[in-house]
Amino acid sequence: MNTLYSMQNSGNSYKCRLISALTQQDLNVINVDPKRGDTRSESYLKLNTLGKAPILITQNNAIISESNAILFYLAQSTSFWPEDxxxxxxxxxxxxxxxxxxxxxxxxxxxxxxxxxxxxxxxxxxxxxxxxxxxxxxxxxxxxxxxxxxxxxxxxxxxxxxxxxxxxxxxxxxxxxxxxxxxxxxxSLAHFKSYEWQAALHKEFSNS
Amino acid sequence: MNTLYSMQNSGNSYKCRLISALTQQDLNVINVDPKRGDTRSESYLKLNTLGKAPILITQNNAIISESNAILFYLAQSTSFWPEDxxxxxxxxxxxxxxxxxxxxxxxxxxxxxxxxxxxxxxxxxxxxxxxxxxxxxxxxxxxxxxxxxxxxxxxxxxxxxxxxxxxxxxxxxxxxxxxxxxxxxxxSLAHFKSYEWQAALHKEFSNS
Missing domain, CATH: 1.20.1050.10 (Glutathione S-transferase Yfyf (Class Pi); Chain A, domain 2)
Incomplete structure (x- = not known):
């Protein structure tokens, strides 16, 4: 399963959760909170030296930053990435x-x-x-x-x-x-999920 | 042939000219000068309502804005767009x-x-x-x-x-x-062209 390091109240993180919902892909979501220092922690900076979120860890352990690149990856072989x-x-x-x-x-x-x-x-x-x-x-x-x-x-x-x-x-x-x-x-799209739905269904980040 | 509306002293325009040179694709380059009002002219704003450059008009008349999207298009079927x-x-x-x-x-x-x-x-x-x-x-x-x-x-x-x-x-x-x-x-790449090379080899934009 793909893992997303995601921030609450971030449209960039929501994009990635929404495409997963729309295309019915399971996603392991881990909530990172900059106020708690998560994105400045040693283990997080190894994933992205700028401390940015979201970050996707693919099932084959590739580390992908930039929300729009994550959308590209998750939409492969779905109708959300056109063929032409x-x-x-x-x-x-x-x-x-x-x-x-x-x-x-x-x-x-x-x-x-x-x-x-x-x-x-x-x-x-x-x-x-x-x-x-x-x-x-x-x-x-x-x-x-x-x-x-x-x-x-x-x-x-x-x-x-x-x-x-x-x-x-x-x-x-x-x-x-x-x-x-x-x-x-x-x-109105099938399987659409609202921005507020983000608040639930995630694990908390732990710096270890 | 593809046509590029390009600005001198623009790294974003240079990107598009450089990929064309590196991949040996002919490009019809038209110089647009914001100081001359080119990018605010009626005919240019039809191509891009924000008046941005560069813009690529493909040989099939598709209008493409955003330098990095133009790079994606021009690099298809070349080694500059990976397969994986x-x-x-x-x-x-x-x-x-x-x-x-x-x-x-x-x-x-x-x-x-x-x-x-x-x-x-x-x-x-x-x-x-x-x-x-x-x-x-x-x-x-x-x-x-x-x-x-x-x-x-x-x-x-x-x-x-x-x-x-x-x-x-x-x-x-x-x-x-x-x-x-x-x-x-x-x-050192084969067919590399320098930034300064941009100054030559183009036509001037005419608002008509």
């Missing part, structure tokens, strides 16, 4: 967009608000960048059901994680009808 | 690292210095983040010849683009013997 090379390329394109433009504005603004950030210029910059990313998604979803075009792909899972919680970063999705429809479509 | 799924996953993992941790510190600090940025706190933050990324690369290269492990992959091309010019962002590579060896190894 151009569609594969477009899927990756949306995933690089997610990590460069989307997560660093939408997720980062949410973290900033949660820690009570008072730097107004920073918050405004993140707001501007976040709405630009949402505009681009809306533009695509006007003409396509999914980021995988006709069916959901790992790009949909990557983008869903922080988009459906964008209000927590102060983003108003009411201006984005196509995004709202798409969120509902993802939530 | 775990190695493919690790290659993508390094490429997501490149776009999340490496480019936003090492390339962004270079741009900041070039525009005469005076915010010392920002420069220090970028320096800290950039050295953390370089540390992680050094750690890997102590035990592996390439990011593709035994042979160069598109992760090597993605990381080479801004690493070999890291001094322009104020980063001292003398502390990183394994990175310096790896840079030499990439520069």
């Amino acid at each position: 090379v151009v569609l594969q390329t477009k899927t990756l394109s949306w995933m690089f967009f997610e990590q460069y433009d989307h997560e660093p504005s939408i997720a980062v603004r949410q973290s900033a608000l949660m820690r009570g950030e008072t730097d107004e210029a920073l918050l405004q910059k993140l707001e501007y960048k976040g709405y630009r990313a949402l505009d681009r998604m809306e533009e695509h979803l006007k003409d396509n059901s999914y980021f995988g075009e006709e069916q959901p792909s790992i790009a949909d899972i990557a983008l869903f994680a922080y988009t459906h919680n964008a209000h927590k970063g102060g983003f108003d999705l009411d201006k984005y009808p196509a995004i709202l429809n798409w969120i509902e479509a993802i939530q | 799924v775990v190695l493919q996953t690790k290659t993508l993992s390094w490429m997501f690292f490149e776009q999340y941790d490496h480019e936003p510190s090492i390339a962004v600090r270079q741009s900041a210095l070039m525009r005469g940025e005076t915010d010392e706190a920002l420069l220090q933050k970028l320096e800290y983040k950039g050295y953390r990324a370089l540390d992680r690369m050094e750690e890997h290269l102590k035990d592996n010849s390439y990011f593709g492990e035994e042979q160069p992959s598109i992760a090597d091309i993605a990381l080479f683009a801004y690493t070999h010019n890291a001094h322009k962002g104020g980063f001292d590579l003398d502390k990183y013997p394994a990175i310096l060896n790896w840079i030499e190894a990439i520069q």
Whole structure:
């Protein structure tokens, strides 16, 4: 079985748990808590020298970091990784967009608000960048059901994680009808599990 | 033939030109200059609503944005995209690292210095983040010849683009013997072309 070192309240970790649920793969989930020092512990830093989570340990003991690379691995031989090379390329394109433009504005603004950030210029910059990313998604979803075009792909899972919680970063999705429809479509997929479902079903990390 | 909308002095554009050179694929290169307003022009925004470059138009007219997705496309059926799924996953993992941790510190600090940025706190933050990324690369290269492990992959091309010019962002590579060896190894690949070679061999963008 694959093992995921996962963080609560992390969209990046949720992506990996969600693709496992959607594709009906068992996953051994271990909760790592940065506040408890887990990600700075010696045994964890051996897995990832930057102390980042999530990390997947495959059943053959390969160590995979970066949530979107984990999605790629877990989606092999499922409909979430398309067969056509151009569609594969477009899927990756949306995933690089997610990590460069989307997560660093939408997720980062949410973290900033949660820690009570008072730097107004920073918050405004993140707001501007976040709405630009949402505009681009809306533009695509006007003409396509999914980021995988006709069916959901790992790009949909990557983008869903922080988009459906964008209000927590102060983003108003009411201006984005196509995004709202798409969120509902993802939530209606067979075996879908909600973000809140993450809170249960895991073991705690132990530094040994 | 594939067409690349490319920017001079862009490591992200250089990646795409370099993989084409290394794999001996002809490429129709069109230079877009943001200072001239090219990336804000109506015809360009139709290709990418965020006005980003590079963009690849494939011979079958698919529009691909994100430099690392373009690398994936151009490397299909070449040795730069490994056959083994775990190695493919690790290659993508390094490429997501490149776009999340490496480019936003090492390339962004270079741009900041070039525009005469005076915010010392920002420069220090970028320096800290950039050295953390370089540390992680050094750690890997102590035990592996390439990011593709035994042979160069598109992760090597993605990381080479801004690493070999890291001094322009104020980063001292003398502390990183394994990175310096790896840079030499990439520069020694058959059909390698230098960053400066980009300055030639392109057409100019015309908004029509």
